[in-house]
Amino acid sequence: MAQAANADFKTRLQSLLPKLVLSPSLALVLVFVYGFIFFSVYLSFTDSRLLPSYGWVGWENYSKLWRLSHWKTSLTNMGIFAALYISVCTVLGLGLAIFLDQKVRAEGMIRTIYLYPMALSFIVTGTAWKWFLDPGIGLENVLQTWGWATFEFDWIKNRDFAIYTVVLAAVWQTSGFVMAMFLAGLRGIENEILKAAQMDGASNWNLYRRIIIPQLRPAFLSAFVILSHLAIKTFDLVIALTGGGPGRATELPATFMYSYTFSRNQMGIGAASATIMLMTIAAIMIPYLYAELREKK
């Protein structure tokens, strides 16, 4: 009897073990991700300033937020940045992948060179580009000493153009990764269809336009999702490259949230802006993850 009970306990333990093993991670995620999201969203409806406080104020933080010119600037910048960053990375990534796919010599080396920026910290990237684009010592100065006396390139110090330097540095960092995604897609396309079309006398241009690029749809989708979530999360690069300046010319929602929460003691407004960032990313990521996980079954 005792033996049977013991064996019974052992099998029950065995059947419980998988869930026991999973539970610490699950608990961490539930508390530190979903619990925290709930807490932050709650704070966005309170009168929190320097510290969390629990006086309910309804939508007040949100209506204040949308009246702030600082927030509107961040959103406008985000629009410019995201549109350019995503489209330039995609076009460049696709173009380079197609060129690299033409049985090129030293392909491995070229790929390695295109992709290494992805291994760097945005702080390193920001530092390198900050001084390279600096009119005093960087590109402008160099070209002037080389004899092009009228050359001017002060974008990083210019309110109207600084945001484009953020695009430049971000594209430099991630376009190689997008290239790798498209290259993987290109390598998966059946050659038989291409050969058949070639027999029918299709030009290379038409092969790409009509057959190859349409088949890269999954790669386009992945690139879009990854790039848009990276765009919304962009923070370190701006901090290192421009510090959000000149003025507020390169402020993004992520830097806005940080300064309102931690240096301006407007935690309620900071939490409201973080909530909007989360909602935007969720609108892109959740359908994508849902489709990815469903197909796998």
Add this chain to the structure above:
Amino acid sequence: MSVATQDTAIRTGRVTRTLIYLILILFALFYMLPLYVMAVNSVKPLDEITGGGMMNLPKVFTLEPWAKAWSYAQIGVDPTGLQPYFWNSIKMVVPAVAISTVLGALNGYVLTKWRFRGDTILFGLMLFACFIPFQIVLIPMARMLGLMGMAGSTGGLVLVHVVYGIGFTTLYFRNYYAVFPTELIRAAQIDGAGFFQIFWRILLPSSGPIAVVSIIWQFTNIWNDFLFGASFAGADSQPMTVALNNLVQSSTGVKEYNVHFAGAILAALPTLLVYVVAGRYFVRGLMAGSVKG
């Protein structure tokens, strides 16, 4: 890269090929440019840079900027150089990578070989956690670390990086174990092998490649993190990225570009080294995080 399967059937003429090589080389130069600028200017005296010679090779070669960046540049209040922060990063990265990879392996094992109702939803919840804008957890995390007595400590940063890394490590091991034959597991079960025995004896011995992917991904991400370091680190736990930013942004005195460049390379060196040595695995991790396995 692990995805190279077949060459394209497209044929190109000589002129097109020359053009293609030209464009490829041009972009290779574009990607190398910042690294060249950093490397060349980190071994020059300052006046060569301010004199407009940023693109030139050094006339006078000096390792002084490296020595200064490493051991006595002013960072924050003390002239300590980046050295102590380098070790702070190491102390944070090693345990965080180890813990998150072990947890990821166990989770991947459970989610593929011991499936239960609702496991995909739980995995989806873990995976979504990787993509959230971390601004949404900064405020409660600061409170929580304070409550747990871990505010400003390396332990606190390890915890943070483990929590927000689990999703990716679980994803890697889950995709990897998903194609591992389940019949082998069932057979071992019939022979009386238990949960951990199966993991230890059957799955773990063949997990080498994916463990490398997971370790490299976590190492790169955590080493390069700035947001958590800037938000939660104390004076004696600040990681390298935060220290580098402080060095470059400090507004006192002359801007020592050569020291900044040396510092930037020092901060980039560990991840660059990993990339050069094990780039294949790095790319695999990158791709697994975005495209289906």
